[in-house]
Amino acid sequence: MHTSITKILDSLSKYGKIEKVHENTYFIEVSADKVREISEILHWKLGGHFSVTVGSDERPINGYFKVYHVFLMDKQKLSIIVHVKINPVIPKLPSITPIIPGANWHEREAHDFFGIFFEDHPNLERLILPYDWPEGVYPLRKDVSIRELRNKLLKSRNEGEEKRKAEEEYIVPIGPYHPALHEPEYFELYVEGEKIVDAKYRGFHVHRGIEKVAEERLTINQIPFIAERICGICGYTHNVAYCQAVESAAGIEVPLRAKYIRSILLEIERIHSHLLWFGVLFHLLGFDTGFMMTWLIREKIMDLAEVLTGNRKNYGLNLVGGVRRDINSEKIEFSLKTLDYVETKLRRVLDKMLKLKEVISRTKNIGLLNRNEARKLSVVGPVARASGIDTDVRKHHPYAAYGEVEFKVPVYDEGDVYSRALVRYDEVFESVNMLRQLLKNIPKGNIMADEIKIPEYKKGLGLTEAPRGENVHLVITGRDNKIYRWRPRAPSYNNIPSTLVMLKGENLADAPAIIASIDPCFSCTDHLVIIDIKRNIKRRIRLKELARRRQC
Amino acid sequence: MSARLHILKEALRTGVVTKKYPYEPIEVPEGFRGKPSIDVEKCIGCGACVNVCPPNALSAEIDLNKSVKRIILFLGKCIFCGRCQDVCPTEAIKLTREFELSTLTTNDLYQVVELKMAKCEVCGKPYATIRQVLFTAKNVPKDQRPLLLLCSECRSKVSAKYISYARW
Amino acid sequence: MSVKLFMKSLWVFHLNSGSCNGCDIEVLNVFTPYHDVERLGIKLVASPRHADVIVFTGPITRETLPKAIRAFTAIPEPKAVVAVGSCACGGGIWYDSYAVIGGIEAFYKILREEYKVKIPPTVYVPGCPPKPEAIIYGIAVLRGILRQKQRITYFVEKEAPELTKDLIINIEKYMESKSRKEICNEE
Numbered sequence: 001m002h003t004s005i006t007k008i009l010d011s012l013s014k015y016g017k018i019e020k021v022h023e024n025t026y027f028i029e030v031s032a033d034k035v036r037e038i039s040e041i042l043h044w045k046l047g048g049h050f051s052v053t054v055g056s057d058e059r060p061i062n063g064y065f066k067v068y069h070v071f072l073m074d075k076q077k078l079s080i081i082v083h084v085k086i087n088p089v090i091p092k093l094p095s096i097t098p099i100i101p102g103a104n105w106h107e108r109e110a111h112d113f114f115g116i117f118f119e120d121h122p123n124l125e126r127l128i129l130p131y132d133w134p135e136g137v138y139p140l141r142k143d144v145s146i147r148e149l150r151n152k153l154l155k156s157r158n159e160g161e162e163k164r165k166a167e168e169e170y171i172v173p174i175g176p177y178h179p180a181l182h183e184p185e186y187f188e189l190y191v192e193g194e195k196i197v198d199a200k201y202r203g204f205h206v207h208r209g210i211e212k213v214a215e216e217r218l219t220i221n222q223i224p225f226i227a228e229r230i231c232g233i234c235g236y237t238h239n240v241a242y243c244q245a246v247e248s249a250a251g252i253e254v255p256l257r258a259k260y261i262r263s264i265l266l267e268i269e270r271i272h273s274h275l276l277w278f279g280v281l282f283h284l285l286g287f288d289t290g291f292m293m294t295w296l297i298r299e300k301i302m303d304l305a306e307v308l309t310g311n312r313k314n315y316g317l318n319l320v321g322g323v324r325r326d327i328n329s330e331k332i333e334f335s336l337k338t339l340d341y342v343e344t345k346l347r348r349v350l351d352k353m354l355k356l357k358e359v360i361s362r363t364k365n366i367g368l369l370n371r372n373e374a375r376k377l378s379v380v381g382p383v384a385r386a387s388g389i390d391t392d393v394r395k396h397h398p399y400a401a402y403g404e405v406e407f408k409v410p411v412y413d414e415g416d417v418y419s420r421a422l423v424r425y426d427e428v429f430e431s432v433n434m435l436r437q438l439l440k441n442i443p444k445g446n447i448m449a450d451e452i453k454i455p456e457y458k459k460g461l462g463l464t465e466a467p468r469g470e471n472v473h474l475v476i477t478g479r480d481n482k483i484y485r486w487r488p489r490a491p492s493y494n495n496i497p498s499t500l501v502m503l504k505g506e507n508l509a510d511a512p513a514i515i516a517s518i519d520p521c522f523s524c525t526d527h528l529v530i531i532d533i534k535r536n537i538k539r540r541i542r543l544k545e546l547a548r549r550r551q552c
Numbered sequence: 553m554s555a556r557l558h559i560l561k562e563a564l565r566t567g568v569v570t571k572k573y574p575y576e577p578i579e580v581p582e583g584f585r586g587k588p589s590i591d592v593e594k595c596i597g598c599g600a601c602v603n604v605c606p607p608n609a610l611s612a613e614i615d616l617n618k619s620v621k622r623i624i625l626f627l628g629k630c631i632f633c634g635r636c637q638d639v640c641p642t643e644a645i646k647l648t649r650e651f652e653l654s655t656l657t658t659n660d661l662y663q664v665v666e667l668k669m670a671k672c673e674v675c676g677k678p679y680a681t682i683r684q685v686l687f688t689a690k691n692v693p694k695d696q697r698p699l700l701l702l703c704s705e706c707r708s709k710v711s712a713k714y715i716s717y718a719r720w
Numbered sequence: 721m722s723v724k725l726f727m728k729s730l731w732v733f734h735l736n737s738g739s740c741n742g743c744d745i746e747v748l749n750v751f752t753p754y755h756d757v758e759r760l761g762i763k764l765v766a767s768p769r770h771a772d773v774i775v776f777t778g779p780i781t782r783e784t785l786p787k788a789i790r791a792f793t794a795i796p797e798p799k800a801v802v803a804v805g806s807c808a809c810g811g812g813i814w815y816d817s818y819a820v821i822g823g824i825e826a827f828y829k830i831l832r833e834e835y836k837v838k839i840p841p842t843v844y845v846p847g848c849p850p851k852p853e854a855i856i857y858g859i860a861v862l863r864g865i866l867r868q869k870q871r872i873t874y875f876v877e878k879e880a881p882e883l884t885k886d887l888i889i890n891i892e893k894y895m896e897s898k899s900r901k902e903i904c905n906e907e
Contacts, residue, residue, distance in 0.1 A: 130783040130819070139818060149818035153782070205783040206738050209817035217816070222606040225633050226813050232741030232849070276745070289559065295752040296569065310585035313742050314848055316633045324638070325583075349562050352555040570756045573853050574860050592875040607806070607813040620877075627870070628810030628823075631848040653870045654845045654858035658809070658825060661846065663873050668880040682880045689891040697888050 003046060005076050012038065012080070022248040024397070025079045025461050032084055032093055039069060039096045042080060043378075048073035049391070050100050050378045052472045052489040055110030057142045061457060061484075065091050065116060069103075070461070070472060074396035079461055081474075086116060095121040102378030102494060113140040128204045139212055146209075146216055187499075187515065191508055199503040201496060211486055219481045220246065220454060224318050227473075230488060232313065233276060234466040236269050238473070238488055239318045241462040244399060245475040246320045246483075249460025252452055256401070257445040258322040263401040264335075264438050265308065265315055266464070267431045271342070272301045273467035274424045274431075277519050278350065281421065284512040285362055290353050297345050304338045307331060322448030332439050343432050354421060363417040367502040367514035370415055379498050380491050381469020382423040383518050387415040393465040405437045417517040424519075457484065466491055468519050492520045580649050585632045587650040590625060590665055594644035597621050597667040597681035601636035601645055610636060619669045619678040627653060627661040642687070672703035679703035729761025730859070732802075733771035733795065737788050738820070739778025742849040743805035747775060750852045757856055768794040773862070779807040779814060780821040788827065793837065800862055801842040804855060809844045 009018060009026070015038050016030040030038055042048045051070040058066050065086040072079050086093055095118035097103050107118045108127040115138045118124060126133070139149055190198040210230065214223050227242045228235040240262055247254060275298040282290030302312040308331055309315040317323050353359065369379070374387040384391055392409045394402040410426035412419040454477055462473040469491025478484030495518045502514050571578060580586070602612045602623070609629040613622045625645075636645045655661055669678035670685050685700050692700065699707050736744050750757045751764065765771050768791045780788055792801075803824045806812045811823035821827055824842065831837045845858035860866040881887065887894055 130781075132782075146816060146818050150816075153818060205781060206740075206778075207783065207819050208738060208779065208781055208814050209819040210814065213814050213817050218606065222604070222635075225606045225631060225635075229631075229740050229742070229813060229848075232739070232743070232745055235740070235742070289563065292753055293559075293563065293566075295749070296566070296754065299749075299752070299754050306584065307581045310583050310634070311632065312849075312851065313745075314631070314633075316585070324634075345562075349559060352558045355555045569753050570759070571754055571853075573755070574856055574866060578853055587870075607811075607815065609810075626810060627846045628844060629806055629812060629815060630846065631806055631813055650869075651847065651851050651854045652857045653847070653854065654843055654861045655868050655870050656841065656843060656861065658844060660868070660870055660872050661809070661844065664875065666874070666876045668877050670883050682883060685883060685888070686881075686891060686894075689888050690895075694889055697891070698885050700888060701883060701885065 003076070005078060008046060008073070008076065008078070008080075011041075021459055022251075022461075024077055025081070025248065027081045027083060027459065029083055029085070032086070035069070035082065035084055036094055036096055036099060038082055039071075040099050042071040042073070042082075043100050046073065047075060048078075048080070049375070050096075050102055051380075051470070052474070052487070052493075053103060053106035053110060054474045054485075054487040055114045055116055055140075056476065056485045057114060057140065059088055060142055064088055065114060067093055067110060067116065068474060069096065070474065072397065072463070072470075074391050077396055077398075079397065079463070081461065091115060092117040092119060094119050097121050100378065101376045102497070105493065105497065112138075114138050115141070128207050130207070139209065140215075146212055149212075187511075189503065189508070189511060194508050196503050196506050196508060196511065199500045201500060203496075210488070214486050215478075215483060218483075220477075220483060221319050223483060223486065224320070225316065227488065228314050228316070231490060233273050234269060234468060234471075234490075235313065236265055236315055236317075237464045237466040237471050238490070239315075240266060240400065241464040241471045241473040242475065242486070242488070243318050243320050243462070244464070245460040245462030245473045246454065246477065247460070248462065249458040249475055249477050250320075250452075250454040252321050252449050252454075254322055254449055255446045256443050258447045258449075259401040260438055260442045261323050261325075261327055261447065262318070263405075264327070264435060264442075265305070265317060266400065267435050267438070268301060268305055268308075270431050270467045271428055272298055272305070273519075274428050275301070277424060277467075277516075278421075281513065281516055282353070282359075284516050285359060287353070287356075287359065293349055293353075297342055297349075300338050300342055304335055307334055319448070320454070321452045322446070324447075326447055327442070332442075335439055336436070339432055339435055343429070346428065350425065354425065360418065362510070362513060363421060363517075365414075365416050365418075366506065366510050367417045367517055368415050369498055369502050371413075373501055374415070374498070377498050377501070378494055379469075380494050381466070381519075382420055382427070383469070383495050383498065385409070385411050386419040386423045388413045391470075393463050393470045397463050399463060401438060404441070405434050407434050417513055420517045454481075468492055469495060492518070496520055580651065584649045584651075585634055585647050587627065587653055588625065588630065588632070588634075588636060588645055588647050590623065590663060591644045591646070592665055594642045595623065595665050595667070596642055596644070596683040596687050597623055597665070598641065598684050598687075599623070600639045600641065604635045604639050606633065606635070607631055614669070614678065616678065619671060620666050621669050621678075621681050623665045623667075625663040627663075628658055670701070672706055673701050674706040675703060677703050729763065730773050730863070731763050731765050731771050732773045732775055733765055733768045733791070734775045734777075735768075735788060735791050737776060737778040737784040737808075738781030739805065739807055743777040743807070746849045746852055746855060747777065747804060750855055755852045755856065757859070760856075760859070762859065768792075769796070771795055772798075773800045773802060775802045775804055776808045776824060777804050779811050779823055780827050782819050782821065785821060785827075785830075789831070789835065792831070793835070797840075799840045801840055802845065802855075802858060802862065803842060804845045804847075804850060804858070806846055806848045809846050812848070 012028055015034050016028050019027045021027055043050050048071045051072050054068040056066045058064055065088055066083055068081050068083045070081050095107055097107060098120055107121055110116050111124055112127055112129050188200040189196050214226060224239045224242060227238040230238045275294045279291040279294040306312050309317050317325055369387050371388045374384055374389055390411050395409055407430045410423050412422055456479050458477050460475045464471045472489045474487045476485040499515055499518060599612045602610045607629045609626050611624050634647050637647055667681040670680060670682045671678050689697055689700055734747055774795055803809050808824050814820050815822050828839050843858050843862045845855055847854050861868050
């Protein structure tokens, strides 16, 4: 028995004013002292989960900083966004990390970019900005432009270099280490012999300043192209999530045929991403035949995407209000033939590969994440579904054409690397089924909405299910065909902190498989640093080297 | 054991699939988004493509001394999205099917189109290319066509006189 | 100018300096059965000390700049550079962001001025992401097997009609008298 929507809204109305922005999306404004209470109720008592925290500088509009906490209630198909006004002179707010540990990185990011201080946060340090960033410079505030930032940073680069060299020499007194490369480390593993005792993650070397570029230089219809290039594997989901956020803020109705075309390409992307992941997992386990066979089957899917959109990746298909390219009956024939080939090949090969003794012994009961830990850290996607949490944006917050197809959501309980592989295996075949339904039932009609008018200063939320989990984009529209604030949140952001829990107590040889099992962005986890605390030796080693050396 | 035999059988059944590129050419499908190319006879130098290009790979330069306008396309920054093809009024810029674009210097990745500009009758400043003025003239009613020979500032001054006159 | 330094095979070190991974996956695709670049003798190595050629992807971000400089200087001479993708060739769609140096050209400027390092022969492979076949073509151009096709084109308009009131009022007559190609295309 789940609480109904009206009961939830009634119980929340005593905290502040509720505003309905779009179907199933509600904004509640609360005061700073009630934030912790309402977060606890939404995440733990009413069965929803925390999704993302967005900071925003709204001093030109209403004179305050703002923080938005987004919660998704799956069973009731609702999104509830709690927002707080913050004093512009001394910006601070009680942190919700003590109640929901998954909000740790989100609040650190708001601190990095806006200078908002979160009280009682366990470790409010720099997260995303580079090592040598000067103090007191907050890039996403509206009173500093990209050109000023570039001028300030040219000077500080050389000072940071000396600071970094001095610190590294202090940490590594003795022992062999790789002579060629000192660089910001990604995963630091503290080992005693072969067992991992503790782990830390230092990354975000791929920070390119997308949000500032999108706010200053790009127009509303140019942003889909930069959104696609956020990730090289699941870029189209970011594209769709942004367009949905703007369409919900402006109240634009997308024609049904365009929604079907978007769903078809989203599922094609899901299949290629999961096959890529299988290849990477097999490669890290030392099984190169599996790597080559899965990528061979994946090539046919890339050819299909090239026929439908003109490029193997970066489809460039969306604009706000619809799609740019249509699909005709020849292309539908070609797609169905490709799907038949892919399904028969996979059923013959992938099934047997997952039954090999070597694969099972290296993935079963490794990298455990139980349901309680998963809820605390608010993990999403196949990682959550393998730990017993039934959450899928396509079922619980239907978007595009997913309300019109039938499919199952696979959920397993063990929470180890093997069950994550089984979840993705089931999802590939569900995607093939969905694609067949979508291709056969596509309706006739336009592919672009007729009237596209975007009003000023309206808020919208876009949700999609990427191959790695849920994607959330929060958009506030602005003037002169520009966006005022855009926050894209990729699913790996919520998933990477869970590896630090999974790695404790495991063997060093299993570290590559565990890190790869959450399907993080390929390059972020390319390197490991292993710190042997007994012998005080620090070594930097590539993930693939570790996999190759420790196979026997 | 039987799982391994199945995988081996499937590998043998698949056989050799390697394409013989670069020793043989390959075909790309229709609708492939390859290198953008400007047709110099059709381009009117309006700059619509320059406005819409997300990475600013297309840029426009005005040389006041020689009174020419240059449209510069730099393939190094191009993201092959096709927005320039969507908005061009004369279908001058189109995405071809070429993808073999490697070069040994960045200088070879440029395409430049230089067009002559028209000078304003009143102030003498170059304001638009001659081709653009001739293209726009067709869609303007005959009695307002002489206004096209003026730059935008002088044009607004002249039209303001008409408006204030009509009020009386 | 083709680079005839290497006889047969090239050992390649792949460095991701802040890319979205699209180009990285296409570089990995080049080793899979459909394209199989290992038949041309090319091998991926783990350390820059073993490599002949460094493959850059991504606009160089501020965080990876020291890493890129050290990897670049660690490769022994003679060496070559392949810049894959629109981010490496010119900075891509975020060429002016505060967190990005801006592609290989800006990176070379820093190397030349601050580190006094000689610039090696470089091949640029545009594309977003470039097809695996385009990457193979780039390596073939580097080795001198194939000649590059793309050259700079500079068009200068020689003659243009004199704009007079008479011409512009009777534009339809003018267009009928001249051939269609000369002015602009009509529907």
